[in-house]
Amino acid sequence: MQSNAEIGPARVLLVEDDVELAELVQEYLQRYEFEVSLEHRGDTAPDRVRQSNPDILVLDLNLPGRDGLDICRDLRMEFQGPIVMFTARDEDVDEIVGLELGADDYLTKPVEPRVLLARLRSLLRRFRQTDNSAHADEQLHFGELRIDASARAVKIEEEEVVLSTGEFDLLWLLATKAGKVVDRDSALKSLRGFGYDGLDRSVDIGISRLRRKLGDDANHPYRIKTVRGRGYLFVPDAWD
Secondary structure (H helix, E strand, O other): OOOOOOOOOEEEEEEOOOHHHHHHHHHHHHOOOEEEEEEOOOOOHHHHHHHHOOOEEEEEOOOOOOOHHHHHHHHOOOOOOOEEEEEOOOOHHHHHHHHHOOOOEEEEOOOOHHHHHHHHHHHHHHHHOOOHHHOOOOEEEEOOEEEEOOOOEEEEOOEEEOOOHHHHHHHHHHHHOOOOEEOHHHHHHHHHOOOOOOOOOHHHHHHHHHHHHOOOOOOOOOOEEEEOOOEEEEOOOOOO
């Protein structure tokens, strides 16, 4: 399942069991030219996503019938658009699990509407087009690795590697800076619009997922290396 994001109103599916909150979010986002559909149950959410194929999916963590983490795990391999997790909890473990399952962002309720709007716009902007100022070509080749920015596709030995929006953007950032160390602060500013606060683990989790999907050695990575105290290094000649 591919997202159909095009220039024009973005289609958001909000899966939230608090009907009043969902309707308030819907009303607010619609003021800013988002088309927002609502779903209130977790057990019917996956089929709703498959039927409507939204541009962005916003998932509450605690839902009747099925929780948001389970839904994210189920959909991530087929839905490649951005996924934002919503939760009333304030526990780091939930954020870590959500990001490991492929969520692109994570917001704790109560959410400031302007913050939600900014996050959705940022995710949509990243998905709709890769920043041309960051690269000269639409494709990058490193040995058997092929990264196609326009199609947002990745292949190794002609076999497609399915990445989430956040994973693709992180890989593209690293690959466009191949041979140079990328620190967490600059990565977060580029990918999410804010710097590293000393606690955010989304970059580290994204690196771990990329290594697993791209066949890197988790214990002794040689394709995406950790440079202690500095950041991460994409090794351009490690893909033969």
